[in-house]
Amino acid sequence: MEGTKTNKIRYLSIGLFVIVIAIMPLVARSRYYVTIGNFIGIYGIVAMGLALLIGYAGQVSMAQAAFYGIGAYTSAILTTQVGLNPWLTMVAGAILSAGVAGIIGVPLLKLEGHVLAVATLALSIVVSTFFVELRPLTGGYDGIGGIPRLSVGGFMLKADFHYYYLIWAFLFFLFILSHNIVHSRVGRALRSIHRFSGGSEMGAESLGISPTKYKVQIFMLSAAYASIAGSLYAHWVTFINPDPFGIFISILMLIMVTIGGMGSLWGAIIGSCLVFLSGELFREMVPRLIPGASGEMEMIAYGLILILILLFMPRGLVSAPALFKSWAAKATRKASG
Amino acid sequence: MANAEQNSVAVHAQQKIRPSGSDSLELREVSKAFGGLIAVHQVSFVIHPGEIVALIGPNGSGKTTIFNLISGFLSPTHGEIWFEERNLKGLPAHRITSLGIGRTFQNLQVFTNMSVVENVMAGRHLRSKAGLLRTAFRLPPTQVEEKGIFEAALGKLAMVGLETESFTPPLSLPYGKQKLLEIARALATEPKLLLMDEPAGGLSTQEIEDLARLICLIQDRGITVLLVEHRMELAMGIADRVVVLNFGEKIAEGTPDEVQANEQVITAYLGEEF
Amino acid sequence: MTSFDQLLQFIIGGVSTGSIYVIVGLGFMIIYSVTRVVNFAQGEFVMLGAMLTVSFYKAGSPLGIAILISIAFTTLIGILFYQTIIYPIRGAPAFALILVTFGASIVIRGVALLIWGTGPKHLPYFSRTNPIQISGAILNPQALWVMVTTAVMAIGLFLFFRYTVLGKAFMASAIDAFLASLMGIKTERMGLLAFGLSACLAALAGSVMAPFTFPSTSIGLYLSVKGFTAALIGGLNRIEGVIVGGLALGVLEALGAGFLSSGYKDAIALTILLIVLTFRRHGLLGGAEAGQV
Numbered sequence: 001m002e003g004t005k006t007n008k009i010r011y012l013s014i015g016l017f018v019i020v021i022a023i024m025p026l027v028a029r030s031r032y033y034v035t036i037g038n039f040i041g042i043y044g045i046v047a048m049g050l051a052l053l054i055g056y057a058g059q060v061s062m063a064q065a066a067f068y069g070i071g072a073y074t075s076a077i078l079t080t081q082v083g084l085n086p087w088l089t090m091v092a093g094a095i096l097s098a099g100v101a102g103i104i105g106v107p108l109l110k111l112e113g114h115v116l117a118v119a120t121l122a123l124s125i126v127v128s129t130f131f132v133e134l135r136p137l138t139g140g141y142d143g144i145g146g147i148p149r150l151s152v153g154g155f156m157l158k159a160d161f162h163y164y165y166l167i168w169a170f171l172f173f174l175f176i177l178s179h180n181i182v183h184s185r186v187g188r189a190l191r192s193i194h195r196f197s198g199g200s201e202m203g204a205e206s207l208g209i210s211p212t213k214y215k216v217q218i219f220m221l222s223a224a225y226a227s228i229a230g231s232l233y234a235h236w237v238t239f240i241n242p243d244p245f246g247i248f249i250s251i252l253m254l255i256m257v258t259i260g261g262m263g264s265l266w267g268a269i270i271g272s273c274l275v276f277l278s279g280e281l282f283r284e285m286v287p288r289l290i291p292g293a294s295g296e297m298e299m300i301a302y303g304l305i306l307i308l309i310l311l312f313m314p315r316g317l318v319s320a321p322a323l324f325k326s327w328a329a330k331a332t333r334k335a336s337g
Numbered sequence: 338m339a340n341a342e343q344n345s346v347a348v349h350a351q352q353k354i355r356p357s358g359s360d361s362l363e364l365r366e367v368s369k370a371f372g373g374l375i376a377v378h379q380v381s382f383v384i385h386p387g388e389i390v391a392l393i394g395p396n397g398s399g400k401t402t403i404f405n406l407i408s409g410f411l412s413p414t415h416g417e418i419w420f421e422e423r424n425l426k427g428l429p430a431h432r433i434t435s436l437g438i439g440r441t442f443q444n445l446q447v448f449t450n451m452s453v454v455e456n457v458m459a460g461r462h463l464r465s466k467a468g469l470l471r472t473a474f475r476l477p478p479t480q481v482e483e484k485g486i487f488e489a490a491l492g493k494l495a496m497v498g499l500e501t502e503s504f505t506p507p508l509s510l511p512y513g514k515q516k517l518l519e520i521a522r523a524l525a526t527e528p529k530l531l532l533m534d535e536p537a538g539g540l541s542t543q544e545i546e547d548l549a550r551l552i553c554l555i556q557d558r559g560i561t562v563l564l565v566e567h568r569m570e571l572a573m574g575i576a577d578r579v580v581v582l583n584f585g586e587k588i589a590e591g592t593p594d595e596v597q598a599n600e601q602v603i604t605a606y607l608g609e610e611f
Numbered sequence: 612m613t614s615f616d617q618l619l620q621f622i623i624g625g626v627s628t629g630s631i632y633v634i635v636g637l638g639f640m641i642i643y644s645v646t647r648v649v650n651f652a653q654g655e656f657v658m659l660g661a662m663l664t665v666s667f668y669k670a671g672s673p674l675g676i677a678i679l680i681s682i683a684f685t686t687l688i689g690i691l692f693y694q695t696i697i698y699p700i701r702g703a704p705a706f707a708l709i710l711v712t713f714g715a716s717i718v719i720r721g722v723a724l725l726i727w728g729t730g731p732k733h734l735p736y737f738s739r740t741n742p743i744q745i746s747g748a749i750l751n752p753q754a755l756w757v758m759v760t761t762a763v764m765a766i767g768l769f770l771f772f773r774y775t776v777l778g779k780a781f782m783a784s785a786i787d788a789f790l791a792s793l794m795g796i797k798t799e800r801m802g803l804l805a806f807g808l809s810a811c812l813a814a815l816a817g818s819v820m821a822p823f824t825f826p827s828t829s830i831g832l833y834l835s836v837k838g839f840t841a842a843l844i845g846g847l848n849r850i851e852g853v854i855v856g857g858l859a860l861g862v863l864e865a866l867g868a869g870f871l872s873s874g875y876k877d878a879i880a881l882t883i884l885l886i887v888l889t890f891r892r893h894g895l896l897g898g899a900e901a902g903q904v
Contacts, residue, residue: 060706062713108888114649117709118839119888122881125836129878177473184472184479185486188459192448196704203446205430206408206439207526208463217469247832251717258710296724303717310711311700 021168025161034160038236040276041167042229047256047268048171048178049225055197055263056182056190057215059109063120064253066127067097067223069245071230076144076240077137086150090231094224101223102216109215116219124247131242143241150235163236170232171269174225178265181221189214197263252279255302258309261316270317360419361386361530361561362407362438367416369402369585376402377585379416384530389552389562391572391593394582395605400565401443403582404534407563408440409433420530435463439528441519443535443565447507453518454503457490460525464489493521497551513544520551524560531555533564537571549575573597581605616747621865623745627754629861630761631657631824634816635838636853637768638809643847644785645798645805648697648708652716653813654835655723659685660814661826662723665732674735682814688719689810693803701802716831723828731825734818753823760819761854764812769850777804785848833877840884 025034046064053059074093078084084092100123108119131138138144150157150166157163181187191197192204193211201211234240252275260271279298286297313319362384369377377399384390392400405411407418409430418425425433448456465486467479494500497517507515516536523531533552537545545568552562552575566572572579573593581589581596583605589596596602635653642650663681668674696711703711736753743750771778783791784801792798817826824830837860844856860880867879 054706058704058706060709104885107890111888114705114709115888117706117713118649118836118843119885121832122836122840122884125833126878126881126885129875133875133878180475181469181473184475184483185458185462185465185467186469186472188451188455189462191450192459194450198450199448200446202410202430202442203448204459205410206434206442206446207460207522208431208434209459210429210431221469251713254710254713262706296721298721299724300718300721303714303719303721306714307696307711307718310703310707310714311696314700314703314707 018172022165025164031160034164036276036280037164038160038167040272041164041171042233043253043256043276044269044272045167045171045174045229045232046226046253047260047272048174048265049222050253051257051260051262051264051268052178052181053218053222054257055261056187056194057109057218058194058196059215059219060114060117060254061120061219061222062117062247062250062254063123063127064222064226065245065247065249066120066124067101067226068230068233068249069127069131069242070097070100071227072234072240072245073131073138073144073230074227075231075234076147079148080144080146081137086148086231086235090228093227093231097223097227098220101220105216105219106212109219110212120250121247124250128242128246131245139241141241143239145239147234147238147240149238157235160236163232167232167236170228174228175265175269182265186214186217190218194263251302255306257316258306259316261318264316264318267316267318274317360384361388361421362563363419364403364407365417365419367403367406367413367418369399369406369411370414375585377406377413380582380585380587381416382580382587382590384561384563386529386561387556387559388577389556389564389575391576391579392563392565392582393567393569393572393579393596394588397584398582399585400582401534402585404440404532404565407433408438408532434526434528437527437529438532439523439526439530440532441516441523441534441536443538445515445519447515447518447522449506449508451507452504453499453507453510454487454490454494456507456518457493457522457525458486460493460522461486461489463526490521490525493525496524496554497521498547513540516540517551524555528560530561530563533562533566535565535567537566537568540568545571613747617869619746620748621869622862623748623750623754625862625865626858627751627757627823627861628864629841629858630754630758631816631820631834631857632837632841632860633761633854633857634764634812635834636841636857637764637850638813639839639842640847640850640853641768641809641812642805643842645781645788646697646701646802647705648712649839650806650809651709651712651835652692652719652831653809653838654831654833655716655719656685656689656810656813657817657820657834658723658826658828658831659688659719660817661734661821661830662727662732662817662828663814664818664821665734666727668734674737678815678818681818682811685814685817686807686811689806689813690803692810693806697806698799698802716835720828720831727828729827729829731827732821733825734821736822737819751823753819757816757819760815764815765850765854772850781805836884837880840880840887843884844887 024037028034046068050061050064053061071090071093074096075086075089078089078092079086104119104123105116108116132140152166157166182190189204189209192199192207192209193201193214195201204211256271256275257268258271259274260267260269282298282301309316313323360383364381364383366379366381367377368375368379380399380403392403394400402411406413407425409425409428409432412427420436420438423436425436428436448459451459465482467482471479491500491503494503497520499514499517499521502510502514507518510518516539520533520536536552537548540548549571552564556562564572564576576593578591579593579596580587581599581602588601588605589599591599635657638653638656639650642648642653660681663684664677667677667680672680692715696715697708700707700711737756738752740752743752743755772782773779780791780796781801781804783794784796784798788798820826838857841857841860842853844852844859846852860883863883864876864880868876871879
């Protein structure tokens with residue numbers, strides 16, 4: 001249905017991307033870069049789910065970190081305390097996260113956009129509190145250690161670069177799943193309800209599409225994605241505590257998706273890359289420029305970036321080529337007459 | 338009122354079937370108030386299967402409100418709406434569509450974020466069932482269903498004469514064709530009753546003639562049609578029966594000829610193009 | 612302390628924190644009703660008010676002047692926020708507006724962290740009376756200041772919206788912005804007024820509560836969420852509702868913290884929020900019909 005030329009370019013760039021990802025650890029030969037690659041991949045998975053939610057359901061969720069945490073803790077608890085197979089715990093975490101999303105989603109997604117944002121903010125705080133307070137289960141501030149590794153076949157994944165390939169394999173797999181969903185009956189239904197990009201909820205309802213049903217489904221999906229990422233994280237680092245699952249990560253996710261472009265799966269991955277890399281850069285450079293300042297400057301920078309992107313490039317970086325084209329066209333028009 | 342135009346439209350309407358029988362849609366004393374403003378007051382009428390009924394009235398007489406009440410976007414303050422022996426009370430709009438009522442909109446609600454054929458494919462939503470998990474994994478039955486959806490959509494586009502524009506973005510179509518797109522999309526839901534809200538709005542005389550032909554074709558397919566219309570040549574030309582509203586109340590009902598001769602109707606329209 | 616006294620103590624504590632939630636909630640309500648924006652930065656305005664008052668006081672100005680300067684400053688920031696960020700993208704979809712106010716709240720918090728660090732701040736009590744004894748429970752006189760301020764604010768707002776020309780124009784914009792503009796009311800000015808007024812109230816709240824809550828730069832987020840809860844319970848358009856919502860929230864929180872564990876304090880408020888939202892059927896504005904054409 002689309003031009004074969006664009007298809008060729010698309011397949012080429014995907015192929016290129018896959019190759020780059022695949023050879024990175026062999027080229028970089030450094031644990032540091034592999035670790036960064038792992039984080040980008042993990043956050044990329046969460047961001048993809050969020051991108052679908054914002055881009056197709058038009059809803060903002062501040063709770064991705066909470067679902068990320070639920071996935072991590074479910075894996076941690078069920079493997080260390082109950083002795084379940086790690087893969088099973090990943091599934092359990094995804095089901096639990098999706099369940100929670102479904103329960104709060106059904107009543108809330110009937111209402112307007114901002115409701116979910118505030119509710120997920122509240123959820124984030126509630127879940128963080130539980131991670132800290134339920135000491136017998138979660139170990140409180142001390143967290144849970146000794147989380148077993150994942151095994152594929154008989155092979156136990158131990159090294160960072162093992163997890164690198166696993167995480168990115170998961171990311172590509174989920175990318176393909178998301179892509180299938182977008183280009184399907186469900187994807188059409190989602191696009192039809194999304195006013196911002198040209199859909200119409202009224203029009204969709206007149207076709208028998210229930211906006212609430214699909215918003216809830218996508219919300220649950222995004223929760224499941226975040227949860228899977230959390231489980232992968234837990235089995236990789238083998239030790240978790242409440243720290244990485246707070247509001248700050250949710251904010252980070254939002255920034256990744258906003259920068260990359262809402263509704264764009266590529267954008268989510270690019271956003272994850274950019275945000276994480278620039279975060280690292282920041283942490284390196286800022287203490288040298290402004291002694292003593294670190295966390296605050298990061299915060300300010302992220303907030304400013306968020307605002308600036310929304311003001312000037314609300315469709316995110318993936319829209320940059322299109323924006324550039326129209327800017328260039330305007331410029332040439334002005335120049336020629 | 339240009340009788341020549343009415344006649345030419347009526348010519349197309351000649352081979353229509355005129356069934357009688359049980360009720361398709363029934364409004365019972367339906368009222369709708371917005372705070373202190375009464376938009377619709379105790380309106381009752383009945384539509385029989387296979388009919389084309391026109392709902393007419395001066396501006397502000399409550400026609401679109403009634404449409405929104407029937408299709409479920411508003412709920413009546415008083416009264417009930419029944420469709421095929423079923424009370425529509427409390428049902429959300431998408432549920433009402435699944436019962437067999439489709440509609441088009443006065444202000445186009447075309448999905449501009451997908452192509453023409455995808456719009457109509459979206460209309461096949463109720464006639465397909467692939468859910469989130471099945472589409473995610475692209476299981477073979479889903480592929481087959483998707484193909485079926487595509488072909489059905491093309492069929493509906495052919496019916497309204499848009500099949501050559503299938504892959505165009507809707508916004509680049511002229512207004513009249515976008516209206517046809519909405520009709521094709523609504524038809525894709527295989528409705529039993531089709532509500533058309535001012536389908537002739539903004540159309541040229543030729544386009545209105547084509548539209549009249551299309552609506553009669555729709556009727557031939559066994560679909561009941563209720564249309565709200567300002568352009569009298571269309572409403573009077575193809576309708577089997579006409580219901581007239583004024584200030585939210587029904588003031589007349591009958592065949593086009595009966596209604597045109599009605600004193601109250603003439604008074605209501607005094608000063609308006611008739 | 613008898614259990615009645617204990618209960619009374621919790622209720623008193625709850626009413627005083629609840630009053631703060633009411634003020635934050637009123638700020639949300641004012642902004643939301645006119646601009647349909649959920650201002651995530653509302654809590655940060657409260658924090659700013661508190662911080663600025665403390666700084667000006669420490670710099671040597673008398674308490675009253677410090678409060679006034681702080682309010683003026685914060686109001687200015689609120690107005691600037693509206694002019695430079697909200698107004699340009701006012702047509703954007705809901706999620707963009709939410710994210711923008713969220714981004715702003717992060718920036719404000721970051722800057723505040725730079726300037727004031729993380730420690731709690733101290734401000735002297737406004738009046739030097741001893742704790743007031745009510746039966747077996749103690750009421751901090753500063754808390755009384757907060758409650759009185761809240762009451763004055765609520766009454767003032769009520770009178771303003773009911774009886775002044777500007778206030779009535781504001782209400783008209785809140786009910787239907789399009790119609791209001793047809794009648795000649797400049798809706799951009801209303802947005803400006805909304806943000807300015809909310810920032811002003813927030814700063815006052817921050818200043819009044821500072822002496823007994825020892826605010827730090829991180830209080831903004833929690834205040835925002837709780838204030839929004841209060842506003843929501845009140846349907847985001849009724850002053851009386853916000854008052855009930857805020858006080859109820861404060862009391863429930865205090866009771867919960869007292870009888871369960873204090874770690875769960877925030878979780879309680881938020882669970883309430885989730886429950887309230889769950890049972891709200893008609894959109895954020897209570898009584899408004901969803902899906903109108």
